[in-house]
Amino acid sequence: MATAVKVDEDAKSRLEELQAEIRLKAGKTVTQQELLSRLIDDAYESRAEVVDSFRESAVPLTDDEKEAMQRGRFSSGTETDEEDIDDILYG
Template sequence: MATAVKVDEDAKSHLEELQAEIRLRTGQNVTQQELLTRLIDDAYESRTDVIDSFRDSTVPLSADEKTAMRQGRMRSGLEMDEADIDDILYG
């Protein structure tokens, strides 16, 4: 059973471009319905990425963000445990 879904002009244009590129590269004609079904199936397999794309920020950090965070660190050369840290922070 087919259901109509409204998409904006940019999305429609991208869908048409992708459809044309598939035809050019593979020689196969695919309908927009077939293409959307394939895209949805692929997105369903990687649903975490799709869900995360709607978050305001990414948690946990991306690999690039972790690397940037580590670049600012340096070792003091002192051995510390939790009690030492508590003493420093809380006196």
């Protein structure tokens, strides 16, 4: 069952460009439906990246966020260097 999906003109143009490039470089004609299905399959395999691309960036932090992080810091009384951290993380 095919369902219509509305895309803006820029997306439609880029889809057509990609479709033409496949025809030229791969020597195969694919429909836009086939192309979109392939793109969705590929995006599904890397869906964590796709989801992350829609998150609001938390960097750089606001001044309030920086202050909140510093308020939560404390000294354990033990000096730690890079080698200690490597040992803890990587054994």
